[in-house]
Amino acid sequence: MQLIITDARFARSKAIHLSGTQLVLSALLAAFVLMLMAAGLYHWVFLKGAREGWPVVGSLVRLVVKDEAEQRERYVRENIDAMARKLGEMQAKVLQLEALGERVSGLAGLNPNDIKGAPGRGGALIASHFLTMDELQRALDDVEQLTGQRAGVMTVIESRLFAQKMKKMMVPTQHPVAGGNLGSSFGWRIDPITGSSALHTGLDFQADTGTAIFAAAAGVVVSQEFHPAYGNMVEIDHGNDLITRYAHASAVGVKKGDLIRRGQKIAEVGTTGRSTGAHLHFEVLVQGVPQDPQKFLDAGLKLGAGATLALRGR
Numbered sequence: 001m002q003l004i005i006t007d008a009r010f011a012r013s014k015a016i017h018l019s020g021t022q023l024v025l026s027a028l029l030a031a032f033v034l035m036l037m038a039a040g041l042y043h044w045v046f047l048k049g050a051r052e053g054w055p056v057v058g059s060l061v062r063l064v065v066k067d068e069a070e071q072r073e074r075y076v077r078e079n080i081d082a083m084a085r086k087l088g089e090m091q092a093k094v095l096q097l098e099a100l101g102e103r104v105s106g107l108a109g110l111n112p113n114d115i116k117g118a119p120g121r122g123g124a125l126i127a128s129h130f131l132t133m134d135e136l137q138r139a140l141d142d143v144e145q146l147t148g149q150r151a152g153v154m155t156v157i158e159s160r161l162f163a164q165k166m167k168k169m170m171v172p173t174q175h176p177v178a179g180g181n182l183g184s185s186f187g188w189r190i191d192p193i194t195g196s197s198a199l200h201t202g203l204d205f206q207a208d209t210g211t212a213i214f215a216a217a218a219g220v221v222v223s224q225e226f227h228p229a230y231g232n233m234v235e236i237d238h239g240n241d242l243i244t245r246y247a248h249a250s251a252v253g254v255k256k257g258d259l260i261r262r263g264q265k266i267a268e269v270g271t272t273g274r275s276t277g278a279h280l281h282f283e284v285l286v287q288g289v290p291q292d293p294q295k296f297l298d299a300g301l302k303l304g305a306g307a308t309l310a311l312r313g314r
Helices: 020-052 055-107 133-169 293-312
Strands: 002-007 012-017 187-190 197-200 203-206 212-214 219-227 231-237 242-252 265-269 279-286 289-291
Touching: 055 133, 219 242, 231 265, 279 293, 289 293
Parallel strands: none
Antiparallel strands: 002 012, 187 197, 203 279, 212 265, 219 231, 231 242, 242 265, 242 279, 279 289
8 A cells, every 4th residue: 555645835745655464553553542532532521521510421421320320229129129038038937947946845845935035926028118238137137146046945955855865765664575475463472483472573474485585774784693583684774773674584695784775685585593484574673672564664655655646646
């Protein structure tokens, strides 16, 4: 490309030769210069006009700024509304947990009125005006406080239920022989060997030799020995001065000091010691005094029936 520059004053001209590459670079340079000029013009006209309040420019700038502010406000409002709906769902779930906690506290033997935190509240999160960030934050703080109180209550209920469960597990309410027929009961009877009246200090369960004997409750084996009268005998300490005794076993599967689970097999029915036939002699002693084991076993049946009824009622 060739450019000819003519000077009329001196009546002469000058030719400039540009290649394709030089022409493109020149166009880019010119465009860059125009951009700088436009930016400078914008800075001088619009920004200066906005600061100094020029009539037309100031109105245009305020219109643009107002539109941007409305867009930002609309975006913030949509997010606040979404958070408010989520907060309403959280409040509803907290109320459900509060109602559940009141029912469970009754099972744990606690008075719901004594452990209540904040008063019950219900309904969806509906306001007559748009929520502000401060109002939303206060509502979130209330939910956080309420959930903290509910968590503390649930911890108390859990510990109480666990204590009750452990207490039940330590009381001999499970039958020591599955399907064993009751022979002699607790109390005075005619002794089968001497034929005279004697106190029978336990229950006799008739079963075949080798039938499994189960621990009536959890505890610790405090005695495992051969006794002249009881034969192969196991005694389990359940705490609170409560001991169960299992006598006349043909075989024993535990030793002194073993930790025993409720329902764990500890021995097998036999006829060792002072016995006329295969059976289990089962005793319950409180502070060393024999008690009627049937009262404990009946209590276990009542607890099982009550749990079944409770499950059916749900």
